[in-house]
Structures are given as C-alpha cells and as structure tokens.
Amino acid sequence: MICAGEIYDYIDSFAPFCTQMSFDNAGLLIGSREEKSEKVLLALDASKSVIEEAVRIGAKIIVTHHPVIFHAIKSVSSNDEVYLAAKNGLTILSAHTNLDIAEGGVNDSLAKAVGVTADERFDEDCALLGHLEQGTDSDGLAQNIQKRMKLNGLRYTDVNNEIKTVLVSCGAGGSNIYLANLLKADALITGEIKHHEIIYANERHISVFDLGHFQSENIIIDRLADLLSERFKDTQFIKSKTFTDRTKYIGV
Numbered sequence: 001m002i003c004a005g006e007i008y009d010y011i012d013s014f015a016p017f018c019t020q021m022s023f024d025n026a027g028l029l030i031g032s033r034e035e036k037s038e039k040v041l042l043a044l045d046a047s048k049s050v051i052e053e054a055v056r057i058g059a060k061i062i063v064t065h066h067p068v069i070f071h072a073i074k075s076v077s078s079n080d081e082v083y084l085a086a087k088n089g090l091t092i093l094s095a096h097t098n099l100d101i102a103e104g105g106v107n108d109s110l111a112k113a114v115g116v117t118a119d120e121r122f123d124e125d126c127a128l129l130g131h132l133e134q135g136t137d138s139d140g141l142a143q144n145i146q147k148r149m150k151l152n153g154l155r156y157t158d159v160n161n162e163i164k165t166v167l168v169s170c171g172a173g174g175s176n177i178y179l180a181n182l183l184k185a186d187a188l189i190t191g192e193i194k195h196h197e198i199i200y201a202n203e204r205h206i207s208v209f210d211l212g213h214f215q216s217e218n219i220i221i222d223r224l225a226d227l228l229s230e231r232f233k234d235t236q237f238i239k240s241k242t243f244t245d246r247t248k249y250i251g252v
Helices: 004-014 048-057 081-087 097-101 106-114 138-149 174-182 195-203 213-217 219-231
Strands: 027-030 039-043 061-064 091-094 116-122 127-136 163-169 187-190 207-210 236-239
Touching: 004 027, 004 061, 004 091, 004 219, 027 081, 039 048, 039 219, 048 061, 048 081, 097 106, 106 116, 106 127, 106 138, 106 163, 106 213, 106 219, 116 163, 127 138, 138 187, 138 207, 163 174, 174 187, 174 195, 174 207, 195 207, 213 219, 219 236
Parallel strands: 039 061, 039 236, 061 091, 163 187, 187 207
Antiparallel strands: 027 091, 116 127, 127 163
C-alpha cells in the first residue's frame, strides 16, 4: 500500500513540479498526501469514466497528465469530475508541463517513438530539436510515424522538402511553428496545430505532422506506470482501460 505523498515526491524527483509553466496547475489537486491505496489508476485525464473505473477497481488514488482542475472554478455541479472525485473520496495528482519537459518525459518519449534523436531542449517552449537518422519526405515520415506508433491516422502537410531536422512539441504545440522556423527545422511534430499556423508553415516550407493531442501524449502513461511499478513494487499501477478521446479517422 502506498500513500499519495510518496507518489508525488517520486515524480517530483525526476519531473520537478516547480518547473511547470506559469499557466499550469500541476500537483496534488484533490484529496490528501496521506491517502493510501493498494491500487493506483493512471490516465491522461480524470474523466468521469476514469473516476468510475477507479471506484470500480478500488483505486483510491488517480495519477493523470492533464490537471483535473486547470482554470479557476466558480461553481461545481453534482455531475462534475471534481465533485464526483471528492464524493468518492479519491485523491488525484497531475504531472503536466513539468512532465512534458522532463528528461524521459512526454517530449522525450514522443521523439523516441517517432524516431527522432534529441539534440537540444527548449524547456521554456516545451519543445526539443532533434534529427532523423536518415532524411526522408513528408509521405515517408508520416508512414513511419503511423507504423511506429500504431496510429489509426494522422494529419500532415507536404511542402516537397527533405526532412532531417525536426522540432518535437507534444500536445498543443502548434504555436512552436515559429520556433521551428527560427531554428530552421524541416518539420514540426506535435499534437495540435491551428489553421493559421499551418499556413505559416506552408509558406516557409516546414512540414507539419499533427498526431492529435491524445495520441501525442498518451504514450507517457505506459512510461509512468513502468517507472512507478519499478519504484513501488508492492502497489498495483494500472493504466486506464476506459479513457480515450474517441477520435476516428476515415480514409481519404
């Protein structure tokens, strides 16, 4: 059996919560450091299905990537995640941007998953610059990413360039296209990008690979489960079986 404070302190040792970005709200957000449990549920988000799953399997602690409380709360209804978690006596802690930029964190895991070797970190931008072992074109890289990550699909652009240098920015990293241009990167791999940012990239011959927010970050849950299981061998760390973003792709 483990207490939430032990989990918090362990994550803090390799992804310090003090390194989270100013807009973030990572940390122990619901419950107590003293809460104990033999089972811990891990998920990208503390959705209603995840909270129900925790209750069903007897996990009193949930660890998420995205904060269950992000913006200031002015009211709470009986159907809200925060209410349901508190009602069921759950403790929830979230490691967000601090885990994005940590060594071995989300960006590192994403880069490794897509075959990019990291060369330089830009923690203030939640991004890393790296290179491919062998140059390729947009179609080739897209196919390789889909195969390596076993994705149902992804969105990408083709500006007829050779891709060797890549900026990786997990989640909503589309705004880092400006950094990609500054660094003369051939491509940006991210989880979310806006229309005007794609146009900016097209005009500067930078290829864009939009994996989807969920697909670009959910890989960290397996990594977290492995790290925590190795550190706390007498506790079950269980990856959620219910959480998904429900995104589907239809053939072109």
